[in-house]
Amino acid sequence: MARQVTVVPKLIDVARWLWIASACVGMLRFVAQLFDREMLVSEARRQNPAMSQDQIDAGVNGGVLFGLVIAVAVLVAYTRLANTMARGRNWARIVLTVLGGASVAFGLFRLGAWGSGAAASLGVEMQPVDLAVTAVTTVLDASAIVLMYRVSAHFAKRVAVDTDSPRT
Template structure:
């Protein structure tokens, strides 16, 4: 009697030396990554809850709109923002779960996104502070950057920095290197 054909072409992908569970640093990075997405979702929900501010902004940008057009634009904008943030949150969860299962591409993507977020926030804060100090205040647009927005942005940036650092730790690198491959250092 012969054995059935191997669907993996004779290669056993279940090596005994491969870790089956991620180290604590990867596990923590995954949950901090997902927490950053949830904080961002919470920030969006708080901003969208202020319908008066949204209507006022629509009126300021386009004063000739009728009330029906303003309401339709506000409702459409809220729906688009909710769908976009829900999709983005699901992508964060997907990437975090793939990373926790050992997908190095997900780890690299998460680290790049963390770096882009933190770098982008630092650049934005720098540009805004330079513009406020160099330009005439009458030339500056009215930027509604309140303390709550700064708080949310700072928390998300801190979470992203923590994720980045956790994914660079030695146990994380060994987990993603896989069996038979030793990371440098």
Template sequence: MSDRSQLDESGSSAGEAPAVPEWLRRARWVWLGAMLLGLLASVVQLADRETLVAEIRERSPELSQQEVDAATNSGILFTLLVSALTLMVVLLLTNRMLQGVNWARLVLTAWAGFEVFAMFITAIGLAVLGRGTIEQLAGQSVSAVELLAQVLVTALEIAAIVLMFRPEVNEYFRRMRPRLRRR
């Protein structure tokens, strides 16, 4: 038998790439779900234009109505652009992860680690200092819906990390390493 027709431990021939584990595909969908949930939470928050205008007026009472409207519109546009960019980056990273690129998995893990840390600090801050103090320090209101969305996004990201590091997935990345070096 030639090398090309020999089978490796995974049952695929030496020349073909190993199949992407189902757990990794699920992790990708969990990541995308988390990002879409975050985007939806941003859109819901931005839909309350009156609150946004009131917050700008409170922080900068010297602004004219035209300046407040411009600042509100700019803030909405900026938030939507950042949310869309975040979704695109996660899409790119999850695509690379499915291709067996381990650094993409590690970047996603670090990203989720920062989110978990931020959620932990927020929870401690709310428990110790209270919502009013946190809002004062942050310079903006913190809604229950926003907190719930962030908790759900963080939970989804933790689930994605668990899926990305299952034994089958680790084996997939181990087998993909030599293939990616040959490129």
């Protein structure tokens, strides 16, 4: 049985790489926060003042390991979804649209809260690096969503191929 090769339009290929880039930027910032051990230890101590240093260290180590596993899983999921979308699977485009839309909405909310001063009035401290990462990922996600829908014919062709092919 010959495998049909799908030609990926340029805009869809760019959207794929924007999704992957957005996931990488978000993951790198998350991992950088995980390795701020001093902040993690002080936060653990603030939340649980009765814990010993050994307990705090064990909790922080476990949290860092769990965080790394989650970060890798999210990066792999976004990469697989982006590659599946590039192959013309409409369901992957829909999933990316929902995830990306939520990311864009959260990013705009976060940037708006910072810009209006609402975050500071609530006592929420936003680091410049976090704001930059939020701005970058918001733009990457919004751009990827727009590009995916500029070439809807790529997904329509895939649906036609899938419905015309015999099922085994």
